[in-house]
Each structure stands twice: as structure tokens, then as C-alpha cells.
Amino acid sequence: MAQKSEIEWTDATWNPVTGCTKIGPGCDNCYAERFAERWRGIEGHPYEQGFDMRLWPSRLGQPALWKKPRMIFVNSMSDLFHKDVPREFIDCVFEAMESADWHVYQVLTKRSSLMRNYVRHRYGGGRVPTHIWLGVSVEDAAHKGRxxxxxQINSDARFISFEPLLGPIGVVDLTGIAWAIVGGESGPGARPMEAAWATALRIACEQYEVAFFFKQWGGARPKSGGRLLEGEEWNGFPWPIVPKSIIAELA
Structure with missing residues (x-):
């Protein structure tokens, strides 16, 4: 079953794929790898293979069993668009999301060109269903191309996770983006985030009318530095694209 999540911007996680490989500096201190490797070699544990990639066909039907509408972070322990995930399996994940359409699915990747190409092929240039939110992770200015x-994806629900934010993003075009999440790194060896980097993104979101969510400062633990930026909590959410069923559950 999907698991309740402590991540502030979602309700639950669903992992039909687990495991991944590093693709950029944002991956250096990967929380998912750190968690999974704790269990390597423990027979019968879901992470007995550590952070090696594994497909879980048995989990594909889980969203349909969860009757209350929820926001679901898809593959919090992997990247659905990793080159080693077969297209046929990605098809199965999308079919599950399209079928159980009373949920919102938040799909986040660093492999942005592969996501774009897959979505174009799947929907033939048509619009992505509004309950499937597609996002990219951007950790610094060098990765703004994502x-x-x-x-280039035909969607009303594009979002960006600037987490872990490892450097200034600089001038950024947020045209067509619905939501931005900003946060610092947490865990052993966490690299600090400067306030000016986060504030610059908040101002950019204001300029482009993008909902802005400040998740954390980070540190040894996710909550070490709290959630205040400029003395305030920023809990922006793209409410115009949230289905009424979800809003009713949150009311």
C-alpha cells in the first residue's frame, strides 16, 4: 500500500520502482540511497538489494485500492525515467495513474528530456491529465535546462523542486510553471543553502505568479533549520489545478 509521508508537500508515497544511480551534484548525498543501503543483504526486506534498481509489478495496483483521494509522490525512492526502466513498465505506471484518477500524482525527475520524450509519445502532443503532475529537480544554475x-510538455501542472538548492539559480524563466518547491539539503555532510538563493527564487515566483513552497533549510536533519524564510512560512500550492475531491479531503 502507499505509505503516509512526512514530506510537507504530499500525502503519501508510492514506489513501483526503487533504486537509482547518480546523475548530478544533487544526488551526491541522496537520502533514498542512504536509507536503502541500511538494509542491503537483509533477506526478505524490501531493500535487501540496497539501492540497486528493482521493478515492483506487484505494487502497480496499489493506488486503485486507496479509496480516499490523496496526493501521491511517485517513486520517492527512485526516478521513473531512469534509462534502465523499460518503457513498457513506465506505460504500466501511467496506466495505473490514469485509471485511479481520484488521486493527484506528483512525478519528479532529473532525467527531464526522457520524461518529455515519453510524455510526447504517450499523449501524441495532447495535454497530460491534470491529476498527473510532472516536475523536475534543479539543484543549481548548471541544470536549468531541465x-x-x-x-515542452503539454501540461497545466508543471512543477520544479529546487532541492537540494546547492547554488544560486540566477535569472530563471518560470513561464508555464505552476509550482516551485525550495529546500536545503539534509543529512550527513549536508551542504548549506544561502538565504539569498532562496529569496531570489521566491521573488521570481512572485514575478511569474508561481505558487512558492519553502520546504526547509536542512542541516543534520530535515527539520534542523526550520521552515521560516524571511521570518515567514511559505506554503504556496497550485490550488487552481487541485481536483475538488482532494480539496474536500483537506477541508
Missing amino acids: IEHLR
Whole structure:
């Protein structure tokens, strides 16, 4: 079953794929790898293979069993668009999301061009269903190209996770983006985030009318530095694209 999540911007996680490989500096201190490797070699544990990639066909039907509408972070322990995930399995994941359409699915990737290409093929240039939110992770200015790939997807629910934010993003075009999440790194060896980097993104979101969510400062633990930016909590959410069924559950 999907698991209740402590991540502030979602309700639950669903992992039809687990395991991944590093693709950029944002992966250096991967929380998912750190968690999974704790269990390597423990027979019968879901992570007995550590952070090696594994497909879980048995989990594909889980969203349909969860009757209350929820926001579901898809593959919090992997990347659905990793090159080693077969297209046929990605098809199965999308079919599950399309079928159990009373949920919102938040799909986040660093492999932005592969996501763009897959979505174009699947929907033939048509619009992605509004309950399937597609996002990219951007950790620094060198990886802003992922935003352009995201913008090339025909969707009303594009979002960006600037987490862990490892450097200034600089001038950024947020046209067509619905939501931005900003956060610092947490865990052993966490690299600090400067306030100016986060504030610059908040101002950019204001300029482009993008919902802004400040998740954390980070540190040894996710909550070490709290959630205040400029003395305030920023809990922006793209409410115009949230289905009424979800809003009713949150009321």
C-alpha cells in the first residue's frame, strides 16, 4: 500500500520502482540511497538489494485500492525515467495513474528530456491529465535546462523542486510553471543553502505568479533549520489545478 509521508508537500508515497544511480551534484548525498543501503543483504526486506534498481509489478495496483483521494509522490525512492526502466513498465505506471484518477500524482525527475520524450509519445502532443503532475529537480544554475524540457510538455501542472538548492539559480524563466518547491539539503555532510538563493527564487515566483513552497533549510536533519524564510512560512500550492475531491479531503 502507499505509505503516509512526512514530506510537507504530499500525502503519501508510492514506489513501483526503487533504486537509482547518480546523475548530478544533487544526488551526491541522496537520502533514498542512504536509507536503502541500511538494509542491503537483509533477506526478505524490501531493500535487501540496497539501492540497486528493482521493478515492483506487484505494487502497480496499489493506488486503485486507496479509496480516499490523496496526493501521491511517485517513486520517492527512485526516478521513473531512469534509462534502465523499460518503457513498457513506465506505460504500466501511467496506466495505473490514469485509471485511479481520484488521486493527484506528483512525478519528479532529473532525467527531464526522457520524461518529455515519453510524455510526447504517450499523449501524441495532447495535454497530460491534470491529476498527473510532472516536475523536475534543479539543484543549481548548471541544470536549468531541465526547466526548458519541462516547459515542452503539454501540461497545466508543471512543477520544479529546487532541492537540494546547492547554488544560486540566477535569472530563471518560470513561464508555464505552476509550482516551485525550495529546500536545503539534509543529512550527513549536508551542504548549506544561502538565504539569498532562496529569496531570489521566491521573488521570481512572485514575478511569474508561481505558487512558492519553502520546504526547509536542512542541516543534520530535515527539520534542523526550520521552515521560516524571511521570518515567514511559505506554503504556496497550485490550488487552481487541485481536483475538488482532494480539496474536500483537506477541508
